[in-house]
Amino acid sequence: MPRLLLFIPLALFGVLILFLWKGLSIDPRELPSALIDKPFPAFKVEALLQPERQLTTADLIGKPILVNVWATWCPSCRQEHNQLLRIAQENKIAIIGLNYKDNRQAATQWLTELGNPYQFNIYDESGMLGLDLGVYGAPETYLLDAQGIVRFRHVGVVTEQTWQELQAIMQSWGANKNV
Amino acid sequence: MFRFLLLLMLFSLNSAYAAIDTYEFKDADKQARFHDLVADLRCPKCQNQNLADSNAAIAQDLRQKIYEMLDAERSNSEIIDYMVARYGDFVLYEPRFNSQNAILWLGPFVLLIAGLLVVIFLVRQRSKKNTSEDSSMALDAQQQKSLQKVLNKDKK
Known part of the structure; x- marks a missing residue:
């Protein structure tokens, strides 16, 4: 028995290594969203392309959607744009744009030039809806379920891998009908 | 050369404080609370800067929001709760005790x-x-x- 006790430091060292190893693959810039499993914040904001149209939370409810926070001043948004177009083409989920602290003219031009993957865009010029949502930098992508509850947030560029992850989450809902 | 350096230091000091000093407060108490809050709250975009130190767009927005909330006679704890509700415990430089930590x-x-x-x-x-x-x-x-x-x- 005392001989076994001699291995305790080694075991503790092993545990330490395990934690440090895990720490290597954690990105400290990626914050967990405070809104997970909470409803999307209430808002009443103009649409980007139709300024006369007032969008509210009701426009986000009914089926699962992706809400993509983007702006023309954000280089990573340009980087993910093609992936968003591909997702839109697959037609498995609707993408709603949240145009964050941007210029309407520049944003409209961006969509004409690069293509428009969004069903509609919320024009959050002041960034106050973004603040309510806990946005700390574009691009961010939120996955909402049919009740408008935030289920997942991705910070940074949406890649093919992110899209696979999102699909896996949506498939887990399919299996579990009460969402 | 020394004078030039001194001058340079003087100017760099000014620009560092410029971000904060654009707010006008009704009374000294609000001003003091504002400075406490921006020193104790962490910028969500930055790894280790408080709101006072950061020039990130989000830090500017949050400073503006704190200023508005102070103006609307909200208490410090209300303002901190508001920030935590949106950005999580990450924004607190003085962490609260909860089941996770x-x-x-x-x-x-x-x-x-x-x-x-x-x-x-x-x-x-x-x-x-x-x-x-x-x-x-x-x-x-x-x-x-x-x-x-x-x-x-x-x-x-």
């Missing part, structure tokens, strides 16, 4: 107590061993006799 708060005390228990256990065991060794060291009558014999032999 309980291990960090309590862990050191648990380890301390565990360490003390181990020390007490070891000390007890050692002293028990020592006393038992003492009794085994004591010679019985037979041994005493042979020892005496050896000693006497030396004397001769």
